[in-house]
Amino acid sequence: MPTIVFIHGTGVREPGFSALAGRVAAGLGALREGLRVVPYYWGGPYGATLAADGASLPPETGASRGLGESPAGSETDDESAAWAVLYADPDAELALAAAGAASTTERPPGSVPAEQKMQALLAELAARGDEFTAELGPGLARAASDLAVHPSLGPAAAVLNPDELAVVAARQLVARLIAEALAADNPLIPVGGSRDTVVDRVAQALGAPPRGAERGVGAGLLRIVGRGASRAAVRRRRALTEAAHPAAGDILRYLSRGEAVRTDLREVVAGLEPPVTLIAHSLGGIIALDTLVTNPLPQVHLLVTAGSQSPFLYELGALPSLVHPEPLPSHVPHWLNLYDRRDLLSYLGAGLFPGRVTDIEVDSRQPFPASHSAYWTNPAVYRHIVDRLP
Numbered sequence: 001m002p003t004i005v006f007i008h009g010t011g012v013r014e015p016g017f018s019a020l021a022g023r024v025a026a027g028l029g030a031l032r033e034g035l036r037v038v039p040y041y042w043g044g045p046y047g048a049t050l051a052a053d054g055a056s057l058p059p060e061t062g063a064s065r066g067l068g069e070s071p072a073g074s075e076t077d078d079e080s081a082a083w084a085v086l087y088a089d090p091d092a093e094l095a096l097a098a099a100g101a102a103s104t105t106e107r108p109p110g111s112v113p114a115e116q117k118m119q120a121l122l123a124e125l126a127a128r129g130d131e132f133t134a135e136l137g138p139g140l141a142r143a144a145s146d147l148a149v150h151p152s153l154g155p156a157a158a159v160l161n162p163d164e165l166a167v168v169a170a171r172q173l174v175a176r177l178i179a180e181a182l183a184a185d186n187p188l189i190p191v192g193g194s195r196d197t198v199v200d201r202v203a204q205a206l207g208a209p210p211r212g213a214e215r216g217v218g219a220g221l222l223r224i225v226g227r228g229a230s231r232a233a234v235r236r237r238r239a240l241t242e243a244a245h246p247a248a249g250d251i252l253r254y255l256s257r258g259e260a261v262r263t264d265l266r267e268v269v270a271g272l273e274p275p276v277t278l279i280a281h282s283l284g285g286i287i288a289l290d291t292l293v294t295n296p297l298p299q300v301h302l303l304v305t306a307g308s309q310s311p312f313l314y315e316l317g318a319l320p321s322l323v324h325p326e327p328l329p330s331h332v333p334h335w336l337n338l339y340d341r342r343d344l345l346s347y348l349g350a351g352l353f354p355g356r357v358t359d360i361e362v363d364s365r366q367p368f369p370a371s372h373s374a375y376w377t378n379p380a381v382y383r384h385i386v387d388r389l390p
Contacts, residue, residue: 004036007278008282040268083175118169122144136177147173174202276300284305289319304388338375344368
């Protein structure tokens with residue numbers, strides 16, 4: 001009787017694991033009778049835990065404050081939430097203002113469009129060069145030129161007064177420069193005070209009076225993201241950490257102390273009758289591959305991974321059992337690697353191990369991170385596995 005050992009991925013705990021293993025067994029059993037599915041649950045005995053009950057976490061907002069710190073529920077949390085939106089989409093506030101413009105706006109004959117003065121100021125700002133915002137790196141001249149022809153500038157100018165438009169435009173320019181720095185993994189991102197100083201400087205160049213950057217910071221955006229959303233997240237840091245730490249913690253714990261789980265998996269597999277297939281998801285695939293590389297397990301005839309980071313870690317030089325360019329040992333069975341292009345945690349192995357790995361794409365039609373967890377509800381996944389079972 002063919003035996004399947006199913007190895008789960010990061011962050012999975014009971015009762016979720018039992019439900020997942022049951023779904024995998026049902027998906028395989030629907031396509032082939034007589035399969036024995038052995039669930040391998042490592043998350044409980046070998047997964048990450050907060051051993052000291054979260055003693056490493058800072059206190060919740062308001063639980064402990066030093067001199068000069070903002071009180072719990074301060075406006076700075078709301079401001080941070082608004083800037084987070086702008087870093088994700090620098091045009092968000094401008095587009096929000098433009099959305100408030102009338103669909104058709106009549107102008108008296110011969111009148112100057114509201115945005116024309118701002119376009120001229122943006123052209124002057126572009127001509128002054130990137131040194132004007134040197135703290136944020138290059139890009140201001142290009143960003144100002146782009147904003148001058150932005151389709152939302154005219155409608156926003158019809159709604160905002162000149163001072164408000166200058167401040168919104170300044171925030172758009174600064175948010176764009178910081179967003180580009182974040183995308184480039186620039187390790188030097190300015191603190192909020194420096195950022196606001198640059199916003200005020202740019203706003204004045206665009207016609208606002210001094211300290212204009214402080215006026216209504218992100219007020220419109222906060223109505224979208226929910227006032228106090230960032231503050232609530234800070235207050236709930238313990239709950240958020242406890243919900244998220246198994247996933248990241250499992251990876252860190254395995255990479256530093258993974259021998260125990262590998263030894264346990266070897267003992268489980270050694271007691272099974274061949275042919276055995278290991279089916280593993282995410283970190284489970286790393287565990288399975290490392291186990292097979294470090295010790296021959298002749299019972300195992302096939303390795304199946306889904307959403308696996310093993311190829312990436314190998315190429316990076318971080319896979320515990322094998323260092324690039326060492327080849328896969330001959331005792332490792334053939335490896336079927338299922339990936340989803342939308343799963344940003346799935347990688348390819350065929351180019352690294354020619355003739356030893358078969359990469360097959362599956363499509364869950366889900367965005368990331370949902371795509372990383374959608375393999376086991378995808379019928380195509382089970383068809384590909386069953387077609388290759390010994």
